[in-house]
Amino acid sequence: MKRDPIDTSTASRPLAGQAIERIEDLRFLRGEGQYLDDLTLPHMLHAVVVRSSLAHGTLRSIDATAALALPGVHAVITARDIGIPVPRIPMRLDVLDELHAYEQPVIAEHKVRYVGEPIAVVLADSPALAEDGADQLIVDIEPLPVVTTRGGEAPALLFEDTGRNLAVTLRAVRGEVDAIFRAAPYTRREHFSVQRHAAMPMEPRGLLAFWNAEASHLTILGACKVPHANRRVLAGQLGLPEAAIDMQENDVGGGFGARGEFYPEDYLIAFAARHARRPVKWVEDRREHLLATNHARDAECDLEIACTREGHILALRGHAHTDLGAYIRTNGVTPSRNIAQVCCGPYRIEHVQIDVSVHMTNKTPVGTYRGPGRFETDFFRERLLDIVAADLGLDRVAFRRANLVRSTDMPWSLPVVMPWGGGSECDSGDYASTLAHALREFDWDAKRALDGQLIDGRYHGIAIGCYLEGGASGPREGARLRLHDDGRVGVYVGSSSIGQGLETVFTQIACDALDIAPEDIAGIFHGSTRYVNEGFGAYSSRSTVMGGSAVVVVAAPFKEHIRAAAAPLLGCAPDQVSLARAIASGPHGETVSFRQIAEHRAQRAEPVQAEGHFASNRRTYSYGAHATHVAVDPGTGRVEVIDYVAVEDVGRIINPATLHGQALGAIVQGLGGVFLEHLVHDEHGQLLTASFADYLLPGACDFPNIRVFALEEHPSPNNPLGAKGAGEGGIIPVGGVIANAVASALRPLNVGIHELPLSPAKLWASIADVRHESAGTAS
């Protein structure tokens, strides 16, 4: 992929499609970014959230006397100060009525249900003093039996009123699975699991809230992802009109799905600011992040396939179980729903039935993390396909190719997920061509010879897998274009940045839509409730597609307004005005610049601006194939990723450099999830991996050999840009592809791979087990 960066002043038109250097980089590289903890306000207090040290228990009492006696400690806030019952945090996505009972109170009232659940907030003059205060708090919790696993006789109920720890069972369905299975010439059933891990952005969460008592107005800094939705929730909880709250995004140190959801602290810090009548800042530390911010994954599945002996897939059925932790948070059951819905991936499987049972346990709640549910379900499916291919003696590539959805099948519907009903369709694409592309780049035919070979003490294996990436969640996204007084155009969008180059990409889109240069843009204003009336934010790979399309849509009426404003200056009718390069020209060649138009307008009250939105409930589906070559050391269980090739068709590429970066970053995150990252709890529900020394993230030496190729062969028909979501694709197939390569390498030893992570210790143990067994049978 071409990705030499281009200086905007010399760039040709259109800007979309070029690797424009990022606008954000200047401030970040000079240490001038403004992340939440970089902000201070006069008279600011610092908050520390006191959290439950037990996974399950009855909250008997909280004695704050000693804490309040410390100099510098101003207040201790508990559920009582807020008023019991305290507000619950509502589901934002995939809402189901029967799940309301599992929603999280903003602070523990009578019970605690996971280690890390907020029970009090201490406000003090400095973070250190607030910590001192927290240490002095005497909290009495009577322990209850702890639920850490599903199934069997549960030792306790998390929610007595519901009478069960199994919150709901979802079902994705199409066709007549059972009949097909009864008549199938071949079936195979396997059990797979993916461990609990998490998004883990490098900047921990943080908030800075201040209350203007005179104006009854609350401002929250540190918002991101979905500020409009969060404002609606907070306004309801605090009994304020939405207009009395502003939420502002600052520079954001990574989100990946976890940051910016409405967490307990989003209420508590706002409440504290109003309570104390002073600005209140809270910044999470890393241990707290590991305990309090959404966890992810944690799913297992019994998956069964029916096919002909020639490799025609007839049906897929299965039952997955997800561990959602102690509460159902804003994301509802999205990851579980996705496991069911995209279980077939890009394959043409007519008969499907996948049940997903969602279980509550005394652990940190689970939310969305890049490729939610998709990473898990792709691992289950792709692993099963390779097991079947090996069993039936089929070529793995031909088996996949023969079962891919064909371009003539488009639009291809995904299975319907109950109890919601309603469907979603793959919009366009040629899945076989990305597969062919990946095979070519990877040089599959040459590398096949290595598969299963023992070379210099290591077993080599290769694998390939195909996937779909759903993007562009509806329903709509807003944008506003405004001519500033200096003649530059302000671009106001409802999208949010989570650190992936939104300002640059939107500059490219706006410049092309308005035929102006990047210097003519006053700024990309995003992530604030002040900028547009309605915004939906950054999730599900939707920022560029939905927000970018909104800019394109609003550009037309904006240009009309400019023409109308220019017409009297040019002495002609608006429809005689033409616009190019921030200049309006009349029919006889006379011109006025945007600046002159703005100056003229500044004398009148109303600015030249247009606001509107792009609406679509049709999702886009990017797709692709990944291939890898690994070497496994049977003596240590260590796997080296020798080559990793990723090919994805994203419909339309706005900035090849940022896109390439997202894909690369996502793949390495995926590899972290495959090999390293594991949130481990003991039987008491205590998190054993509560620091970066125990929760391992990929480092610079781990995965140096990754090659990414982005294609734009099939633009989406569902939006004016033709773009499809592109933020998550990189991570989705990683588990399946790597596990298949490792299994293929270890085929001579007959080691079955059914679980992630493939940590050296676990892999070494599986190899040792098999060797032990075969030694046993031999003797």
Add this chain to the structure above:
Amino acid sequence: MQVKLEVNGKSCEATVEARTTLADCLRHELMLTGTHVGCEHGVCGACTVIVDGAAVRSCLMLAVQAVGHSVVTVEGISLPEGLTDLQASFRRNHALQCGFCTPGMLTTAHALLTHEPDASEERIRDVLSGNLCRCTGYIPIVQAVLEAREAYRPKS
């Protein structure tokens, strides 16, 4: 207590407690917020600053321990305007996304290349392995540091 520190070539005074880390002192007393804090337990490297020429985790060092030493932060390796060759190389290679790890990457790379302008790719990877980045996958960062080596070599 009152301490005198030498930061980015200037002598400054700050009021700290004995327990105040150098990172907190730089960020909240001296308002040098380019130094970031990602873990406070010495693993992520976002807080890396250069003390007497060596890359050091400012979350593991107390402010009082820095008295009598020269401290350089990302602000100190930046020009009054524009980008240094190292920074420009990061930009050209798209070696940053959210930018949170970036100051630590820059200070680490700067300390390395100042001493070893011919560092091999392997050496660069090895030294950067003490800094976590969740966005980029590291490949562009390594490339950016490789390409910046030229700027650190003595001009002949």
